[in-house]
Amino acid sequence: MASPNFLTLARRFSVGLDVTKYPIKITPTLSAIQCSAGFYNYRKVSTKSSTENHHSFNFESSARKAAVALALAGTIAGTGLYWKYRTNGQDKAPKKLEGLSVPSVQGKVLAAELKPGALQKSLPTYSAAEVEAHSNKENGIWVTYGNGVYDITEYVDQHPGGNKILMAAGKSIEPFWDIYSVHKNDEIFEIMETYRIGNIKDVAVRSKSRDANDPFKDEPSRSPLLIPSSQKPFNAEPPVQLLAEKFLTPNDMFFVRNHLPVPCVCLDDYTLDLDLSTGKPSLTYQQLTQNFPKRSVTTTIQCAGNRRSEMVKIKPVKGLNWGSAAISNAKFSGVSLNELLQHYNVNIDTVRAKYIVFEGLDVQPDGSPYGASIPLELARMLKNDIIVAYEMNGEILPRDHGYPLRVIIPGVVGARQVKWLKKIYFSPEESTSHWQRRDYKGFNSSIDWHNVDFDKSVSISQLPVISAICDPVEGTELEPGAEEVTLKGYAWSGGGRGIIRVDVSADGGNTWHEATLKPNGQTPYRSYAWTLWEADIPLPQGQSKTELVVKAVDVSYNVQPDSVAGIWNLRGCLSNAWHRVNVTVPSP
């Protein structure tokens, strides 16, 4: 059976063919090629023609390299070569492949004899630092998997997923494969082992600061995937290319926005205090997790500063220099706020107050806690959807995300969804915290630090419609002579407003195409989770560079503003203009 190794074979030959121009026909004997479906990201568009006895495949991305592999595979099987492809949702008629000169197959078929990444005592051993030093084309690209060290320098150009593989350069490829889990199959492991050069030394876990005076001495471990925008407090976003791969962002990839050191919470001492003067005692973690029905909500959480780095290009702002991945999506489970209040015999619809206030266990040097509030009117609208969460994607809430409890207020800015939740109370006024009164507010572009009056602006609660292209990223070099490009990304709106349309452009916004939306399973007016989308769209021909653009529309037909300049504000919040990504297209 040729199939287990055709990828290896494909890797060994570079036919230099722009097969997007050709049809490829595969005989049924090669149906095993479907084992690599995800890897090559295709979908079968027709399975059989009785007269021609062939399979056709429709490649969604990485068409050229995948097609090379298929061409070789077809050749190996001694069949003719055909190619069929889609442009902008329309099938092109299959055409015979003419003039293709395929080299004879010389590659050795490797046996899948080793467990991937297993120690191979015959090979040399490298330190983590040595691996890390190999993270560019000059020094070579190394990655690790399990005990294995791999020199993938030669492979990078052949990687069907393009230069995404470079995200792992000098590091372990495992966390990335947790996202792109389609890699975890025998064919890929087999290819991987052909690049094996050695074993990795056991790496000691990086010792944390144990300086007793360091307020950050108890920070949790974090995934190497995260790209920090500040270390103390820790703030980080995942690589944007990974973001649109998973509807539920894995916990260790979820963006982290901490304002203060992460509290070290001992559950024995912990209670959630509802300051409601009802006489009933505070609740323990055990009571909260066991005495109430478990309620869940799948919701996107976004930092008000997501995509701030685009505003910085207009004029400096104060704030972390977030890219477009300060946003993530997870399923949170816990106690319904409303049921919690009912336990205290409090009726949220009749309680006399204007705000509901949340305070965390994270404290400032003066001992005052992080705090936030939302208007009671909003809390009433959302009451059955507000959750005091103790689980995130089915796991215990991670420390970076608020262990033991975080209040989840879907559709609202992350800053109000207080982590390490300690106290809830009603108030005639907003939280008096810095973050409620002197931060997370919007202003027009003529307001700067000399004339700002924070009291005059309304605190950000619900967020406006936003979208971003996650893949390709800024500066990507597309395939030489590429005629189309596959875009992937997210779109989301606050207030539970679902996304009804995502428009993408490959020519800077002159012409638009509708992206294919991946339904989030929620209803249009209670749509708290993002909508991931994808689009194959034609590139303008004869241009060596172009600008990709995305803009989304929510169910209330709110649109994103055209320009960053029009919404610039001194804090760099609410950066939801059309998202633009510049790419280059080398000559074929």
Added chain:
Amino acid sequence: MASPNFLTLARRFSVGLDVTKYPIKITPTLSAIQCSAGFYNYRKVSTKSSTENHHSFNFESSARKAAVALALAGTIAGTGLYWKYRTNGQDKAPKKLEGLSVPSVQGKVLAAELKPGALQKSLPTYSAAEVEAHSNKENGIWVTYGNGVYDITEYVDQHPGGNKILMAAGKSIEPFWDIYSVHKNDEIFEIMETYRIGNIKDVAVRSKSRDANDPFKDEPSRSPLLIPSSQKPFNAEPPVQLLAEKFLTPNDMFFVRNHLPVPCVCLDDYTLDLDLSTGKPSLTYQQLTQNFPKRSVTTTIQCAGNRRSEMVKIKPVKGLNWGSAAISNAKFSGVSLNELLQHYNVNIDTVRAKYIVFEGLDVQPDGSPYGASIPLELARMLKNDIIVAYEMNGEILPRDHGYPLRVIIPGVVGARQVKWLKKIYFSPEESTSHWQRRDYKGFNSSIDWHNVDFDKSVSISQLPVISAICDPVEGTELEPGAEEVTLKGYAWSGGGRGIIRVDVSADGGNTWHEATLKPNGQTPYRSYAWTLWEADIPLPQGQSKTELVVKAVDVSYNVQPDSVAGIWNLRGCLSNAWHRVNVTVPSP
């Protein structure tokens, strides 16, 4: 007492003074000047200085002409002349008036001896056509009031409200004064009578078409204020300058959007049919108005095509060429939809359906009615706010607005708020009407009639954030050498999202100022009525023309898109880009 006539006197002298540059002091003996407060639109900023014994006034608009009047009044009273004014919210120090040469007072003080507009048999009589012929500077500007005809050609330039007075040229000024009701006082009537030239002939009411075959034979009478965009069916908007004058738009000024002839409804035959298979009979008008509690909601209604004329400038679209006044605001009263359903023992929260459908008595030539629907999810969210209205601003619902009943669905596009309501039912699918399925949907700017697929787009329900400058209007010539300009307008967002900020610019969007919002009395998340706003902002100096701009922000921090081009669509709906008005500023 000099005060009753100083305006008359002021009118008779043109001192050619740009008094915005001078302070004016008025003696307390002239406190009667406050009688004309509204007319000259000032507010007193300080009442007394013990040493100087004067009043200061701060003029919000029309400063020059008002100041002339004050200067004269001050002169008549034999006092010194001072002037104090504000720029951009800041008081300028009062200054003595230097070098002012005021002509001696020669004007005859007129006695207010006649009832305004009363027949004066000594004067000639003119026909309506003769008056109508005098509607421009070449022929002269005539207006009527009651029986009176007035030649106000000379007065136009002195009108404190600027060229707004020209809206009434060749017509009765009365409907305008119903809006600008501050005109209705003795001083103004007295001035008016000095321009009296004659009496108007009784004008026969324009006979309606009584052609029995004309489906439009029974159209209601309409206010001459309305500016039609089509006659059959009748569609019209009020003059935009009037729109921001009243929080509640008067019924006869409310924009009219009819898709078909206005039905002629006889209450004896009328029932509202709830097709709910409950066995309970349909309800008569009397039952509806007498057997249910009267519920009210104050809400803005907007046509999806409001501001379409701006899109037309980019590329032609299909639709009525609406200006920026296809939007109005009123208090509607009637029966709560939810209470109506409860009468039929229907629980909207548990009924099995996906849509609630409304049908009108207005029918197409084939007999099928106008129809519309909204998702049941939305109806459930709004249930206590949806009203089957029989009153509008405390009056019986006018025929053009749906007599006898209109469903009011606040925050939603006007097209779904079915007029002449006849039938309500639940359905697994949307209304099958043309207007639900083949109209009132959004598309991106690359979709045109050759490639449109209405089935792929989501019907418009809730509308996005919008705003407009109502005054000044496009092409206005401001005061020569004006240093600031007063803008007035509206801002609104669908879905009950209140307006939290309105930014205005007098330099095409380079610098922004926050307008003063007039609270609509509603809560931020259930804010169905528009927010009127006003702003005095500095004009760029030394420029003969400039562009005024407005953009609004709603409580979910949704903003308006920058450009019309970015949201252009083949039906010209949802035209909510920044609103721009070009004005000229002659040299002083």
